[in-house]
Amino acid sequence: MKIGILAIQGDFEAHARVLEKLGVEYVYVRTPEDLQGVDGLILPGGESTTHMKMLAETGLDDAIRKMAANGGAFFGTCAGAIVLAREVKGPPQASLGLMDITVVRNAYGRQLASDVFLLPTKLSEAPLEMVFIRAPVIEAIDKNVEVLAERNGKPVLVQQGRMIAATFHPELTDDTKIHERFVKLVEKTAMSEASSQSRVASRK
Amino acid sequence: MKSGEQKNGHENLWRVKVGLAEMLKGGVIMDVTTAEQAKIAEDAGACAVMALERVPSDIRKDGGVARMASPRIIREIMATVTIPVMAKVRIGHFAEAQVLEALEVDYIDESEVLTPADEENHVWKHAFKAPFVCGARNLGEALRRIGEGAAMIRTKGEAGSGNIVEAVRHMRTIVGQMKKLTTLGEEELMHQAKELGAPLDLVQQVAKTGKLPTPNFSAGGIATPADAALMMQLGAEAVFVGSGIFKSSDPAKRAKAIVYATTNYQDAKKVLEASDELGEAMKGLDVRQMDEKDLMQTRGW
Numbered sequence: 234m235k236i237g238i239l240a241i242q243g244d245f246e247a248h249a250r251v252l253e254k255l256g257v258e259y260v261y262v263r264t265p266e267d268l269q270g271v272d273g274l275i276l277p278g279g280e281s282t283t284h285m286k287m288l289a290e291t292g293l294d295d296a297i298r299k300m301a302a303n304g305g306a307f308f309g310t311c312a313g314a315i316v317l318a319r320e321v322k323g324p325p326q327a328s329l330g331l332m333d334i335t336v337v338r339n340a341y342g343r344q345l346a347s348d349v350f351l352l353p354t355k356l357s358e359a360p361l362e363m364v365f366i367r368a369p370v371i372e373a374i375d376k377n378v379e380v381l382a383e384r385n386g387k388p389v390l391v392q393q394g395r396m397i398a399a400t401f402h403p404e405l406t407d408d409t410k411i412h413e414r415f416v417k418l419v420e421k422t423a424m425s426e427a428s429s430q431s432r433v434a435s436r437k
Numbered sequence: 438m439k440s441g442e443q444k445n446g447h448e449n450l451w452r453v454k455v456g457l458a459e460m461l462k463g464g465v466i467m468d469v470t471t472a473e474q475a476k477i478a479e480d481a482g483a484c485a486v487m488a489l490e491r492v493p494s495d496i497r498k499d500g501g502v503a504r505m506a507s508p509r510i511i512r513e514i515m516a517t518v519t520i521p522v523m524a525k526v527r528i529g530h531f532a533e534a535q536v537l538e539a540l541e542v543d544y545i546d547e548s549e550v551l552t553p554a555d556e557e558n559h560v561w562k563h564a565f566k567a568p569f570v571c572g573a574r575n576l577g578e579a580l581r582r583i584g585e586g587a588a589m590i591r592t593k594g595e596a597g598s599g600n601i602v603e604a605v606r607h608m609r610t611i612v613g614q615m616k617k618l619t620t621l622g623e624e625e626l627m628h629q630a631k632e633l634g635a636p637l638d639l640v641q642q643v644a645k646t647g648k649l650p651t652p653n654f655s656a657g658g659i660a661t662p663a664d665a666a667l668m669m670q671l672g673a674e675a676v677f678v679g680s681g682i683f684k685s686s687d688p689a690k691r692a693k694a695i696v697y698a699t700t701n702y703q704d705a706k707k708v709l710e711a712s713d714e715l716g717e718a719m720k721g722l723d724v725r726q727m728d729e730k731d732l733m734q735t736r737g738w
Contacts, residue, residue: 240463241463241700242462242463242464242484242699242700243459243460243461243462243464243484244460244462245462245463247459263701263704278459278460279460279461279462279463279464279484280460280461280464280484280485280520280521282479282519282520283464283482283483283520283696286481286482287482287696287697287700290697311460312460326519338519339519342541343521343542343543344457344521344542344543344544344567344568345538345541345566345567347453347456347457348449348453349449349452349453364452364453365453366456366457366460367543405452405456405459
């Protein structure tokens with residue numbers, strides 16, 4: 234199993250620290266070649282406009298879409314959730330369109346509206362600490378998207394198959410629950426790939 | 438604390454202040470003076486812009502008192518781009534800072550580029566909900582500003598000079614002083630706090646981690662993609678580019694190239710790619726030929 238962290242700009246090192254704590258290996262991804270053998274990709278917080286421009290410039294956008302088509306797993310936080318979304322508003326901007334969610338940028342306001350909340354999730358009995366920084370809002374989701382947590386009646390943590398999106402920053406807290414959930418998804422992805430490869434091999 | 442309750446404490450405010458700085462890491466923050474320039478910066482991939490009335494090299498040329506930009510300019514820039522917008526206040530001018538907070542700018546730069554308002558006291562930044570960035574030339578200065586509540590530190594360099602030498606000196610000094618602290622015993626840290634003129638608890642924290650308690654960016658003299666790559670390799674976690682972009686012959690191209698070089702600072706081939714066919718860089722100044730009174734870096738302490 235190999236996890237990549239998109240390292241164009243933003244808090245990719247914070248994600249790396251969580252994976253180190255969990256004892257999971259990772260590589261930083263800056264070019265399409267870096268995606269070689271990656272089963273799961275983390276899209277960190279940062280500026281989504283910067284991320285999308287660099288993804289398009291380097292050809293990483295197509296490489297990531299190809300990885301998704303091949304069953305790869307994805308985890309986007311804040312800007313990462315925007316990059317994964319099918320539709321972005323406030324204002325409209327390009328995105329990878331992998332998850333069936335509509336996201337509105339900076340929907341709570343500017344930096345002065347950034348805050349920390351303790352909110353319930355479907356992941357455990359205890360509430361989870363959530364750090365929102367110039368956060369987007371998930372305005373609409375398709376039926377195939379599961380809501381794992383909400384703030385003011387709007388989803389803030391969602392999952393669609395092998396993809397998880399959070400509008401807050403789990404990487405900036407000590408709670409590793411969501412990262413653990415993602416690592417399990419990636420393990421499953423890697424195992425199913427390995428078994429399909431061995432089936433091909435045994436057929437030969 | 439009940440579930441769903443908003444966490445309001447000072448500690449959480451500090452976390453979202455430093456948190457926004459975390460989000461800017463690996464990026465380029467560009468000085469802009471008009472909405473049009475802000476758009477060029479955003480389109481080039483800037484992770485934030487600094488709204489100003491004049492870029493530092495023009496402030497230098499024009500002379501007179503340099504103050505906070507007019508709210509109209511800042512508001513126009515805020516309305517034009519979706520990335521964070523920063524603005525500068527004079528050192529110690531907490532009323533200008535109150536105005537910028539009321540304007541809801543995303544980051545306030547208490548900056549030596551403007552004419553200082555108080556030669557003894559910097560702004561008490563803990564009193565604000567808006568986060569602050571401050572310049573520093575050495576570790577003591579950085580920790581004093583953090584002690585006052587700065588959530589991001591940048592090297593001062595020599596703003597508007599187009600000359601990287603001072604930013605290099607300041608970054609090497611800060612990194613070197615931090616390295617030294619990690620080698621000392623706990624009984625030696627009070628003396629270090631005295632020497633650095635810095636709060637003991639912050640000195641102890643740096644001795645333990647080898648890093649500042651906030652992100653550590655670079656500013657003051659960056660004019661080329663290679664300048665950005667140099668500062669990133671020396672330990673900067675992001676770069677501010679002031680006059681370097683809009684005082685060059687092709688700002689849009691140079692802006693994009695500096696963003697590309699900052700992301701790929703460890704890959705010389707990519708920095709080469711970014712450096713090709715850029716046109717003229719800003720002319721720049723030899724800091725050694727400058728009068729002491731013309732230096733901006735010596736403002737503040």
